[in-house]
Amino acid sequence: MQKIIKTLSVLLVLTLIVSAFAGCAKRSRADQNEEKDIAKETKVLVVYFSWSGHLNSMAHWIADETGGDIIRVLAKDEYPESYNETADRAKNEKDEGIRPEIKDTLTADELAKYDTIFLGFPVWWYDLPMPMWTFLESFDFSGKTVIPFFSHEGSSDGAGSLSTISKLAAGATVKADDALSLRGGKVDSSENDVREWVKNLGYSK
Numbered sequence: 001m002q003k004i005i006k007t008l009s010v011l012l013v014l015t016l017i018v019s020a021f022a023g024c025a026k027r028s029r030a031d032q033n034e035e036k037d038i039a040k041e042t043k044v045l046v047v048y049f050s051w052s053g054h055l056n057s058m059a060h061w062i063a064d065e066t067g068g069d070i071i072r073v074l075a076k077d078e079y080p081e082s083y084n085e086t087a088d089r090a091k092n093e094k095d096e097g098i099r100p101e102i103k104d105t106l107t108a109d110e111l112a113k114y115d116t117i118f119l120g121f122p123v124w125w126y127d128l129p130m131p132m133w134t135f136l137e138s139f140d141f142s143g144k145t146v147i148p149f150f151s152h153e154g155s156s157d158g159a160g161s162l163s164t165i166s167k168l169a170a171g172a173t174v175k176a177d178d179a180l181s182l183r184g185g186k187v188d189s190s191e192n193d194v195r196e197w198v199k200n201l202g203y204s205k
């Protein structure tokens with residue numbers, strides 16, 4: 001009898017461990033569809049990069065709450081489906097200072113229409129993903145207000161990303177102290193928090 005109880009207990013513990021890991025399993029890569037909606041009469045632009053979809057959700061809530069336009073930054077050479085391959089490539093790009101080519105986002109004339117840029121990204125290797133470096137270096141942000149928002153799996157202060165934005169968007173007012181930080185696993189249940197953040201900044205439409 002004792003043996004049966006012991007076996008059942010071991011099985012129960014194993015089941016609990018497996019379900020816990022399944023619960024934290026990483027999302028698979030989100031779609032890599034291009035996105036550009038800049039036809040509205042608005043001074044607000046939401047720009048985001050996302051690999052597994054968290055920033056995609058956050059960016060859409062912000063665009064909806066502000067009534068702003070939205071564009072997505074995508075590498076011309078797509079990141080792989082595999083997390084490990086993406087992590088390796090991203091690490092190499094970061095270590096080597098590579099600026100991956102990005103798909104067309106905006107023209108300088110199109111960017112001129114906006115006063116405020118909400119800039120969204122996942123923390124990658126303790127910094128901005130390198131395609132965002134490419135994006136920021138492609139334009140002149142002087143006189144604009146840049147408000148960062150990001151998700152992470154531990155780098156809740158954004159690690160080096162916020163100072164990189166200030167460096168690359170020289171001449172802009174970067175609202176690093178107002179940046180929105182969410183752990184990836186919390187994003188799906190945080191729509192209200194994201195909208196509240198926008199409201200508190202005074203950008204609700």
Ligand SMILES: Cc1cc2nc3c(=O)[nH]c(=O)nc-3n(C[C@H](O)[C@H](O)[C@H](O)COP(=O)(O)O)c2cc1C
Binds near residue numbers: 049056091123156
């Ligand atoms: C290549 C890569 C590097 C990452 N580096 C970090 C990191 O340095 N710090 C951290 O907290 N999270 C890191 N993460 C986790 C992501 O920031 C986190 O999963 C985020 O929510 C993903 O957003 P997304 O779904 O929009 O791609 C990394 C993820 C990937 C794929």
